[in-house]
Amino acid sequence: MNDRSQLSKFGISTQLSMLGRNPDEQSGFVNPPLFKGSTVVYKTLDDLQNRRNRFPYGTAGSPTIANLEASWTHMTGAAGTVLSPSGLGSVALALLATTKSGDHILVTDSAYGPTRRFCDGLLARYGIQTTYYDPLLGSDIESLIKHNTSVIFLESPGSRSMEIQDVPAIVAVAKKHGVKVIADNTWATPVFFQAHAHGVDISVEAGTKYLGGHSDILLGLASANEELWPALRATYDAMAMLPGADDCILALRGLRTMHLRLKEAERKALDLAAWFKARPEVRAVLHPAFESCPGHAIWARDFKGSTGLFSVVLDEKFKKDELSRMLDNMSIFSMGFSWGGYESLIVPFNCKDLRTATTWPYEGYALRIQVGLEDLDDLKEDLRQGLERLH
Numbered sequence: 001m002n003d004r005s006q007l008s009k010f011g012i013s014t015q016l017s018m019l020g021r022n023p024d025e026q027s028g029f030v031n032p033p034l035f036k037g038s039t040v041v042y043k044t045l046d047d048l049q050n051r052r053n054r055f056p057y058g059t060a061g062s063p064t065i066a067n068l069e070a071s072w073t074h075m076t077g078a079a080g081t082v083l084s085p086s087g088l089g090s091v092a093l094a095l096l097a098t099t100k101s102g103d104h105i106l107v108t109d110s111a112y113g114p115t116r117r118f119c120d121g122l123l124a125r126y127g128i129q130t131t132y133y134d135p136l137l138g139s140d141i142e143s144l145i146k147h148n149t150s151v152i153f154l155e156s157p158g159s160r161s162m163e164i165q166d167v168p169a170i171v172a173v174a175k176k177h178g179v180k181v182i183a184d185n186t187w188a189t190p191v192f193f194q195a196h197a198h199g200v201d202i203s204v205e206a207g208t209k210y211l212g213g214h215s216d217i218l219l220g221l222a223s224a225n226e227e228l229w230p231a232l233r234a235t236y237d238a239m240a241m242l243p244g245a246d247d248c249i250l251a252l253r254g255l256r257t258m259h260l261r262l263k264e265a266e267r268k269a270l271d272l273a274a275w276f277k278a279r280p281e282v283r284a285v286l287h288p289a290f291e292s293c294p295g296h297a298i299w300a301r302d303f304k305g306s307t308g309l310f311s312v313v314l315d316e317k318f319k320k321d322e323l324s325r326m327l328d329n330m331s332i333f334s335m336g337f338s339w340g341g342y343e344s345l346i347v348p349f350n351c352k353d354l355r356t357a358t359t360w361p362y363e364g365y366a367l368r369i370q371v372g373l374e375d376l377d378d379l380k381e382d383l384r385q386g387l388e389r390l391h
């Protein structure tokens with residue numbers, strides 16, 4: 001069921017259970033069927049010539065794809081959703097839908113690295129200029145708007161550095177100047193932050209993370225409000241970069257447990273972040289629910305919860321050799337990119353090299369922690385032993 005008016009009266013877990021399936025139309029089976037294919041056939045010449053089919057050809061989608069799109073549209077409160085084969089694909093799609101040659105865009109300095117590369121590479125090649133801005137600017141972003149600024153791109157919290165942005169303040173300035181707002185909402189998901197209700201025009205989610213939840217798919221979703229939906233859909237149709245149907249089925253399956261997994265990730269991450277705070281090796285805990293995180297008050301005002309990804313900054317006396325001793329010998333935490341899966345991950349970073357508009361204030365290494373579904377005591381013990389190896 002994807003009927004917004006009927007579903008909205010239920011709690012979030014009930015909605016996630018009921019979305020995107022209708023046993024009455026599925027021979028009684030609980031889950032929706034999987035449609036794969038390119039060719040769609042027509043009954044008559046007239047139907048063919050007028051493309052009279054819900055999906056004229058496989059690139060326009062399929063019942064499986066439409067099902068996931070409609071489920072996400074419900075979750076985000078958007079006018080429509082299109083999918084991509086990766087989260088980065090959806091970032092690109094959103095930016096291509098809202099820019100043209102000669103435009104200027106504002107992108108948060110805390111954006112996911114490949115988002116920056118897309119702006120500095122492909123968009124620049126097509127004559128679109130990017131200015132990076134301090135994620136904590138709020139309404140002062142107005143001073144950076146030029147006559148040709150078309151988009152403000154947000155990511156809140158920021159990749160790795162975790163700053164929370166003042167979305168309503170930025171949206172107010174954007175609206176005043178006719179600028180569109182895109183937000184990468186992957187961390188919070190629509191369960192914990194309703195981007196469109198806060199004025200965002202296009203919200204992007206790397207479904208690879210919490211929607212998939214099992215590190216076995218790559219998927220992106222971009223949802224748009226009424227005004228930008230036609231442009232987003234037209235841009236998608238122009239390229240037809242769509243995910244495989246099997247991955248959409250896995251994403252629909254991920255929907256069912258997403259709230260449960262998020263709540264569990266939230267609980268464990270809050271516990272571990274508090275534990276890190278008390279460790280002598282740690283200089284700062286960057287978790288949006290902690291006061292030490294830049295923008296924490298905005299998180300408390302706008303978000304309904306926190307997820308399982310946060311960072312800690314280590315004392316700068318720990319260099320690469322000490323860090324190798326810690327990370328090369330972990331028992332449960334693995335080193336690897338991405339997050340939102342059932343397995344715990346740890347990645348060292350220093351944002352210095354990525355920043356152009358702001359200065360990352362820490363000299364030493366920081367660790368990004370993705371909290372998986374393993375037992376909390378085991379995770380803590382693995383981290384305790386790891387931190388001890390730093391000495």
Ligand SMILES: Cc1ncc(COP(=O)(O)O)c(C=O)c1O
Nearest residue numbers: 086087088112186206208219338
């Ligand atoms: C905040 C954020 N947005 C987008 C992406 C891109 O997602 P994908 O890996 O599906 O391309 C990532 C991936 O790590 C991410 O962290």
